[in-house]
Amino acid sequence: MTSESSLTFSDDAFVGGLSNRLSTQYRHRRAVLDLVDNLHSHGLQGQLDLPQIAVVGSQSVGKSSLIESISGITLPRAKGTCTRCPIECRLSRTDSPWSCHVYLRLSTQMGEIPFGPAIFDKSEVQDRIRRAQLAILNPSKPSADFLGILGDTDGAITNQMSFSSDLVSVRISGKEVDDLSFVDLPGIIASVREGGNEGDIEEVKNLVMNIIKRPSCLILLVVSCETDLENQGARRLAKQVDPSGKRTIPVLTKPDRIAAGEHTTWVGLLSNEQERFRHGWHCVKQANQQQLDEGISWQQARDAELDFFETTAPWIGLDENVKSRLGTQFLTDSLGKILFELICKRLPDIFAEVERKVSRVNEDLSKFPKKPTGDPIMTIHNMVELFKKDVELLVKGRPNAGKAGLIQSVRRSKEAFREEVFKQAPDFKPFDKPTRLGQMFAQPESAEDVVDTDEEALEPQGRRNKANVVYLDEVLERTRDAITRELPNHNPYAVSEYFIARFTAKWPNPAQKLFESMKRQFLKELKALITTHFSNFTTGGLQDAILRIVTRQLEACSNQAQKKMQECIALEHEEPATVNEHYLADYKRKYQARYSATRHLHKQRGANLERFIKDEFRDTNVMADAVHNLHQMGFEGIDKDKLLCLLPPDEADEAIEIMSEVRAYYQVAFKRFVDNIPMILDFELLKGFNRTISNVLFKELEMSGKDADMRSSGYLEEDPTMVRRREALEQDLQRLEAALADLQNIPGFNSSGAQEGDEEEGNVDLAE
Template structure:
């Protein structure tokens, strides 16, 4: 290339995209994408652009040079080892090129949450200096552990070219080129696809890396694929074409470019003409063929005007290109290709505008929603902020222990455990049977089913009346001042102690269960209030304090529960005489009736089924009615059928029945008392106890109210790095999207 800037400018003026006769509407479309790209919004939405791909040494760089008017670095082997973005913009100011480094991954290849742009030297005003600046910028990209400014030094050792840290990189060079003879356009020159891992090509890892990089661009629907195919290599061996078919199988957004037609082996020229005629591997935007100056031509200082003139002569005078029908000559020569690219890209932008509007709105809404879901940023007054957070936390604890109308609330989660405790205590009811143990099992079972309360579920073995009598007789030697025939009260106490001894384990199990549920609820509230604050330190310290506090309240609850159980153990006691007497009468009647039915079944059945005789014919006289009539004739009038029960001999098990009724009635009193008092004690000492005086406890143990309070609060109020990074990322995204939205509003069609 000519080193003289002016001659280069004049040689490149008026070619293709630089043609000042391009329609104003097309320029507006291309300019819009360039302005949108300058906002960085391509990180969020799919912007239309051109990606130049091809195999190694397929002539991509030469094609880029002919479009941009600047020379790219040339060397043996792979020339492009990282993407090079060219952003052309028309300007009335003098020609200039700004070089920037765009980092999307760190030095270890890990994607960055936010792309980083770093200027690489001052703007270039002489085209002849661009090639060297790009060469140095690529060195900086391939050596991420070193400062980029190192590679701007004038004494950079050229011998270090083979000592790069990376063979390829997804980070890229961005060239912002502006001048009076340029159109607004963006395109990316991607590293050439490596055909083999042998020799100078690269390793298998590098092959996959380059393929992945290329695919990350051409897989996007708004990417126009500029596919370069060198005519000096068999078409079937062009890996770039196979990759293009994968992402654009119908060829709707691919433009094919045949390069190096002057290197086609003699006699094989006709093999390439079917592509130009779109007869094989057809593309919607057709195949083109261009001829760029060779390395030798560039070393001789050929101008771009001379290069275009030689290209025109080649296609006009060299067969078989010169013999093609006139209609196919529009697919030959660089100016025709560049003009077609301009039209394709501007049409694509025009079609994509409504979609871009919608995508921007959706992306902006999502970003703002994500930002609103983050905790508020740290306040300038950390003492007040921490105090407010602790106060709000204590208030939520108070609401939680008071109860909230939510299925997963604390009280709602505790209630099943309380019901289980009640049923467990209830199941310890003495399983008394007023029949002897020799009674048939089905008769005894009939009694239990007919006499038990609806909510009774006795879990113990059946206690027969003769066993009760035997136990009373065995303990009769302990009779003190009781009259003969009366058993000592110690018999009832023994049975009562048997069931109260079973209450300790379920009571403490309820306490442990409530403590576990309460701990889970507390940890949830701590996370909700403090997880995104103080880099986790505040949440950690509060969790430890609450764990200790919960342990103390749990121990206090266990102690109170143990005291309540102990109160039931020594001897029975109740002042609820009426309640106890009612239950004693109820159960004694049940037991006596069952025995009468079992021992005098026929007589008891007669009494049970007896209905007084009525003269109206609705009932017939029974034996009992006849007997009552005979007694009346003897002068014993006024007797009733139920009076016959008094004729039965006295039950020898009557004392045992009274013991059973006493014990069963007292169980009812004590069971209801303990199933209320134990949950009440746990609620007072543990559930509500956790919330009592919580705020002073937190203030004291965190130290926020002491002399070091300000320092501690400032330390605790530091925002989590993850949250801070996320906030910064969303804030930058919102800024990008809003700037892009403003550009869309200001477009002039």
């Protein structure tokens, strides 16, 4: 709905504001202002703290009249709230005839949307802005529809939104136009009309706060002189975000409506005494309703305003400093100067921030795969090949992965497997099982207590499983019970077979645990690789297809590994056998010496013999003399183990013979087993998968034959969420790079903040 009465403008009358065409700084200042306007056009105000002037006021304080006086256009008028979305006004003085362009800036779209053709008649601007605001408030409908019948009247449709943070941008240029930019915000609501939405109050407040809370936002606070200052909600919001008043520029309106006797209060504010602001208070007087009805021109309104302040008390009697802030012309000049100086001060920081954001967005984009292009079959082929290379590297081992790497983790599992099998070794005790509690606490040292620390550890360290303990009397009893046709002094081989089978029977459990651990870790790593390579193609099913194929192939390799592992275990259980007879004999000699020593200590714990067993005679004269004497008697190569053989014979020697033989064989078989099982699993499970997965993938994905191209295209359909995120980043990058190019092309500016040839010093420091 258009207003019935408003200011009229002559083309040559509306001149003022910041720009002086004779100034040497004109081009520089125009470029600086255009730069910030362009940054807003790029939609970067949400990412950068851009300097701008935001016009804020409560309802009916004369905010629209002030903007009309500054901009030279007429805004839509209606009962209640006129402005329902931010309206940006960009004023630019040029040598061209007056013109106006209207754009929509939507948060859901990149760039600005031109709204209708250029306007060359000022009387058409009001209706165009009204239609643009309707388009903003009804986002589900095509904006162009509101240029037609749909936008003819405000009541043609029910608006989908009461207010919006999307913006109408009005670009005005001409030789009679000031150089200034600002954004008009919806008026602060104190209450809603009957049937209105109470939520509108908070919505408008939040909309305004989101803009004026930015540190580089200059707040043009419009205050009406006909309403008590404390009751104007916009003032409270301004104080909330700018308590020190460093970036708030308050302007009084309607000074002609000040009640008799109340001028002192308002003049005190204007003198910046009662409520101080860095830039001081301004005061303007706009045309009243009668003048508007009579069609007063812009120049006549300016003349009337000037006449009012020069002839009316108390304004006529104010000092010159205060008078310099009376009138729209002085306000416009001051706003332009403050804005320009703030922009110049902020430019180095804006430049640096844009550079950082460009770098950050490029980094984020690098984490996304590029949109698939070209032949879909070849695209999938290349993706599978890259996946295969990573699988190969995974199986080979990645040193940079640290302890979390697959092969590093498998290595720890292998070590745990070895230790578990080692701890299952028979724990032979060459003495009878204790029958009384006192005997249990007074047991002699066992074989592992006399191991030479310079030799290989022949027994597991730490606590032993009681189930693995075999006492001398058990071996003797089983030997006696097993004798059939053997000659005297010949032990039944069946006894050794029994004990070997008894302890190797436990080997399948740790072998199975190793298999399951390796399979579990491998599958976890494979799933991670699948996510890395194919997670962007969940929509088309490529990731799920790859996962199914990989899982099936891993299961096939697992079955083969299980089969080979069971064959290895079966061989160990078939019968005791080894061709490493020299290792077996060497281990048997060592264990026999230890068991014999332990047995002798059990029977006779002589102090010197105990010292000898513990190797305490090493490097002593006693040992040297003994070895020397034996050498003189013709015994060569005598060492401790051979000296232990000189211990007197025992009735339990036959049992110790069996113990030594069984324990020696276990040691030989254990070493063989803990090598073979990991090698089988490595070859059949890990390397087997690596050898076969490439061919299986291409076959199962059906990358050739009928409809292969269509299937491949379907596989490559991308995740919509990922696509949106990538496109948003690409749009951010496009905006930021355009902004960076604009920043680099400002005449007289470098990124360090120095302004070449700048004759004025900015005095705006919002950080002070």
